[in-house]
Amino acid sequence: MKRRxxxxxxxxxxxxxxxxPAQAAAGDTHxxxxxxxxxxxxxxxxxxxxxTVLLYSHGYTPARQANPARNAPDPGTRDxxxxxxxxLIGSSYATTGWAVTEAVPDQLATLETFTGRFGPARRxxxxxxxxxxxxxxxxxxxxxxxxxxxxxxxxxxxxxxxNWNSTLDPVFALRTxxxxxxxxxxxxxxxxxxxxxxxxxxxxxxxxxxxSPRGRARIALAAALHHxxxxxxxxxxxxxxxxxxxRQANQYAAVRGLVQLPAFAWRxxxxxxxxxxxxxxxxxxYTALLHASPLYKExxxxxxxxxxSLRADLAALNxxxxxxxxxxxxxxxxxxxxxxxxxxxxxxxxxxxxxxLIPVAAExxxxxxxxxxxxxPLLGQAYxxxxxxxxxxxxxxxxxxxxxxxxxxxxxxxxxxxxxxARARQADPAGGARYAAYRPAPYPRPYxxxxxxxxxx
Numbered sequence: 180m181k182r183r184x185x186x187x188x189x190x191x192x193x194x195x196x197x198x199x200p201a202q203a204a205a206g207d208t209h210x211x212x213x214x215x216x217x218x219x220x221x222x223x224x225x226x227x228x229x230x231t232v233l234l235y236s237h238g239y240t241p242a243r244q245a246n247p248a249r250n251a252p253d254p255g256t257r258d259x260x261x262x263x264x265x266x267l268i269g270s271s272y273a274t275t276g277w278a279v280t281e282a283v284p285d286q287l288a289t290l291e292t293f294t295g296r297f298g299p300a301r302r303x304x305x306x307x308x309x310x311x312x313x314x315x316x317x318x319x320x321x322x323x324x325x326x327x328x329x330x331x332x333x334x335x336x337x338x339x340x341x342n343w344n345s346t347l348d349p350v351f352a353l354r355t356x357x358x359x360x361x362x363x364x365x366x367x368x369x370x371x372x373x374x375x376x377x378x379x380x381x382x383x384x385x386x387x388x389x390x391s392p393r394g395r396a397r398i399a400l401a402a403a404l405h406h407x408x409x410x411x412x413x414x415x416x417x418x419x420x421x422x423x424x425x426r427q428a429n430q431y432a433a434v435r436g437l438v439q440l441p442a443f444a445w446r447x448x449x450x451x452x453x454x455x456x457x458x459x460x461x462x463x464x465y466t467a468l469l470h471a472s473p474l475y476k477e478x479x480x481x482x483x484x485x486x487x488s489l490r491a492d493l494a495a496l497n498x499x500x501x502x503x504x505x506x507x508x509x510x511x512x513x514x515x516x517x518x519x520x521x522x523x524x525x526x527x528x529x530x531x532x533x534x535x536l537i538p539v540a541a542e543x544x545x546x547x548x549x550x551x552x553x554x555x556p557l558l559g560q561a562y563x564x565x566x567x568x569x570x571x572x573x574x575x576x577x578x579x580x581x582x583x584x585x586x587x588x589x590x591x592x593x594x595x596x597x598x599x600x601a602r603a604r605q606a607d608p609a610g611g612a613r614y615a616a617y618r619p620a621p622y623p624r625p626y627x628x629x630x631x632x633x634x635x636x
Contacts, residue, residue: 206226207223207224207225207226207261208222208223208224208226208297209222209223210222210223210224210296211248212292214270214273214285214288214289214292215288216273216281216284216285216288217273218248218270218271218272218273218281218285218288218289219246219247219248219270219271220248220268220269220270220271220285220288220289220292221247221248221249221250221268221269221270222250222266222267222268222289222292222293222296223250223257223261223266223267223268224266224267224297225261225262225264225265225266227264228264228265228266228297229263229264229265229301230300230301230302231264231265231266231300231301231302231303231304231584232265232266232267232268232290232293232297232300232302232303232304233250233251233260233265233266233267233268233304233305233306233580234268234269234286234289234290234303234304234305234306234318234326235249235250235251235252235267235268235269235306235307235311236269236282236286236305236306236307236308236311236312236314236315236318237249237252237269237271237272237307237308237309237310237311238307238308238309238310238311238569239276239277239309239310239445240272240275240276240278241275241276241440241444241445241448242275242276242371242448243275244275246271246272246275247271248269248270248271249269249271250267250268250269251267251269252308252332252569252571252576253573255573255607256573256576256577259573259577259606259607260577260580263577266293266297266300268289268290268293269286269289270282270285270286270288270289271285272285272286273285276445276448276449276452277310277339277445277448277449277452277516279313279314279317279339279515279516280452280515282311282314283314283317283318283321283322286305286314286318287318287322287325290303290325302327302584302587303325303326303327304326304327304328304329304330304580304583305318305319305326305328305329305330306329306330306331306332306580307330307331307332307334308332308333308334308569309332309333309334309335309536309537309568309569310335311334312331312332312333312334312335312336312528312537313334313335313336313338313339313516313518315329315330315331315334316329316331316334316336316518316526316545317516317518319522319524319526320518320519320520320521320522323522323523323524326524327524327587328524328525328526328527328583328584328586328587329524329525329526329527329583330526330527330528330529330579330580330583331526331527331528331529332528332529332530332569332571332576332579333529333530333531333534333537333568333569333571334528334530334537334541334545335537335541336518336528336541336542336544336545337537337540337541337544337545337622337625337626338516338517338518338544338548338626338627339449339457339512339515339516339517340457340458340509340512340513340516340517340626341517341544341622341624341625341626341627342537343446343449343457343458343512344458344459344460344623344624344626345404345405345538345622345623345624346405346437346441346442346446346458347365347366347442347458347459347460347502348401348404348405348460348463348465348468348623348624349401349402349404349405349407349434349437349442350365350381350401350437350438350442350443351365351460351496351499351502352397352400352401352404352465352496353381353384353385353397353398353401353434353438354381354384355495355496355499356397356400356401356492356495356496357381357384357385357387357388357394357397358380358381358384359495359499361380361384363377363380363381364377365377365442365502366446366450366456366458366502367450367455367456368443368446368447368450370447371444371447371448373447374443374444374446374447375443375444377443378438378439378440378442378443378444381438381443382435382438382439385398385431385434385435385438386435389431391485392481392484392485392486392487393485393486393487395424395427395431395481395485396427396478396481396482396484396485396487396489397487397492398427398430398431398434399427399430399474399477399478399481400469400478400482400489400492401434402427402430402431402433402434402474403469403472403474403475403477403478404465404468404469404472404623405437405535405538405623406472406473406474406538406539406540406620406623407430407433407434407437407474407535407538408429408430408474408532408533408534408535408538408566409425409426409427409429409430409474409477410426410429410533410566411429411430411432411433411533411534411535411566411567412429412432412433412533412535412566412567413565413566413567413570415429415432415566417566423477423480423481423484426477427477427481430535433535436535436536437535437536441536449512450508452511453505453507453508453509453511453512454505454507454508454511455505455507455508456502456503456504456505456508457504457505457508457509457511457512458502458504458509459501459502459503459504459636460501460502461501461502461503461636462501462636463501463624464497465493465496465497466493466497468623468624469493471620471621471623472620472623473620503636504636509636513628517626517627517628518545518548518627518628519548519552519627519628519629520545520547520548520549520550520551520552520554520627520628520629521552521554521629522549522552522554522557522558523554523557524557525557525558525559525583525586525587525592526557526558526559526583527558527559527560527561527579527582527583527586527592527594528542528545528558528559528560528561529560529561529562529563529571529575529579530542530560530562530563530619531562531563531564531565531566531567531568531569531570531571532562532563532564532565532615532617532619533564533565533566533567534567534568534569535568536568537568539562539617539619540619540620540621540622540623541619541622542560542562542619543619543620543621543622543625544622544625544627545558545627546558546560547621547622547625547627547629547630548625548627548628548629548630549629551627551629551630552629559582559583559586559592559594560594561579561582561594561596561599561614562614562615562616562617562619563575563613563614563615564613564614564615564617565611565613572603572607572610572611572612572613573606573607573610574602574603574604574605574606574607574608574610574611574612575599575603575610575611575612575613575614577602577603577606577607578599578600578602578603578606578612578614579599581602581606582594582598582599582602596614596615596616599612599614600612600613600614
């Protein structure tokens with residue numbers, strides 16, 4: 180184990196944090212407390228601890244929502260890992276929203292508090308889901324001395340700038356094509372109320388457009404720019420490959436959700452932290468962006484069926500006034516939330532193929548960064564063929580953890596679908612095992628610190 184936390188640091192952390200007494204010194208231990216930042220932490224250590232501690236980073240929590248500490252993605256996975264002897268720890272982060280500047284130090288402080296209470300672990304792994312995948316990867320890149328490896332699940336591993344650029348593109352297309360004279364703001368909202376008002380207005384335009392063939396084709400175009408798949412929720416029936424109407428209806432539901440929260444309310448919160456808008460579409464060729472999308476064929480066929488001109492709509496997008504980034508806000512987002520790809524320990528990333536919130540192409544963005552940084556062999560990636568965001572079964576999650584440990588112990592990746600599915604069935608015989616061979620499309624507008632010149636605003 181390469182990291183050894185300083186005794187003084189751990190002691191200071193323990194003195195500053197408050198904790199409830201352990202349930203039983205000789206049995207399973209459950210600790211809850213607060214860090215000096217105000218973040219809550221949660222620790223579960225089984226009596227037969229196997230010496231590995233898993234530091235879990237949770238996903239995005241919107242402002243003013245409950246923000247409890249979490250140390251696993253779901254109760255089933257938590258219980259399965261505790262039965263296998265893993266210690267599980269995690270914090271709430273001191274704030275909600277785009278909280279990477281609080282999340283990273285709070286997670287490190289949680290690890291220090293654990294070490295002060297239980298002593299150094301034999302192995303320390305960072306893991307996280309969704310936005311927590313970004314936090315996990317920041318920990319892996321910038322604090323590698325604290326960890327032996329990492330597991331990023333359904334992670335926002337394209338980084339902050341690429342995320343907000345890609346979130347801008349579909350709403351820019353919707354406003355341009357559905358409400359060209361509306362003056363609806365897409366960035367720089369006066370306050371949260373203004374952001375929500377803009378979201379409501381654009382949602383109404385999307386709902387109206389869904390009632391006509393031409394409008395549905397335009398919604399599919401917006402979905403294609405964000406790589407929103409045609410089967411993106413476990414609540415949806417899976418359309419046949421040639422069922423364009425069914426696939427578009429599913430995309431409409433996802434586009435509507437994108438407009439209602441991430442593209443406006445969540446963007447406003449991130450801009451408030453950054454001090455302005457960190458994203459742009461100046462210089463973007465939307466014809467080229469659509470041609471590169473895996474959904475291009477669907478869009479062309481829907482336009483043809485509607486008797487509408489895709490060429491005219493793309494020309495309208497390409498001549499519409501653009502959105503520019505605020506330089507200071509872009510610098511803040513680069514400094515806090517853009518990844519380098521410079522791994523020094525193995526990371527395994529897993530993603531569902533039917534993810535609409537963080538499309539699976541995010542994984543190609545981080546592969547690009549890791550390869551450019553010379554860390555490609557340290558990055559393993561695997562895909563679960565399933566709809567939805569972070570909809571892994573308990574067995575699929577445990578299988579990924581065991582695959583990462585196999586890499587640490589043998590020096591080689593064994594992440595074939597067959598191997599992962601065998602591990603998943605062994606961990607949870609009653610659950611699903613849906614790993615499959617898959618190669619994501621290139622991310623629409625990647626932005627990382629390994630090749631920053633490729634994506635200037």
